[in-house]
Amino acid sequence: MSASRLRLNPSQTxxxxxxxxxxxxxxxxxxxQMLSSTVKVDSSARDVGxxxxxxxxxxxxxxxxxxSAYYSLRQIRPVMQSMPLRRWSRRVLPVA
Numbered sequence: 499m500s501a502s503r504l505r506l507n508p509s510q511t512x513x514x515x516x517x518x519x520x521x522x523x524x525x526x527x528x529x530x531q532m533l534s535s536t537v538k539v540d541s542s543a544r545d546v547g548x549x550x551x552x553x554x555x556x557x558x559x560x561x562x563x564x565x566s567a568y569y570s571l572r573q574i575r576p577v578m579q580s581m582p583l584r585r586w587s588r589r590v591l592p593v594a
Contacts (some may be wrong), residue, residue, distance in 0.1 A: 515552050
């Protein structure tokens with residue numbers, strides 16, 4: 499990594515053990531030595547907006563997307579309540 503002038507940031511880096519639930523639960527390692535830094539092992543990590551968990555089930559990602567969608571919908575609600583019904587009904591398209 500030093501040849502490409504990249505440095506590891508241990509506060510933003512996590513390690514994942516990938517495998518089945520039975521194998522991952524047997525592991526008792528909480529930190530991994532990488533280069534000259536110690537990196538913590540976690541059960542899930544976020545990279546480029548996708549949450550990856552140690553079993554590759556995408557359940558953490560789905561929960562994260564649902565949480566952010568629910569938050570966005572809750573932010574829209576007061577705006578829609580302050581507008582007259584006929585005004586926002588033209589902007590909302592029915593789901594086919």
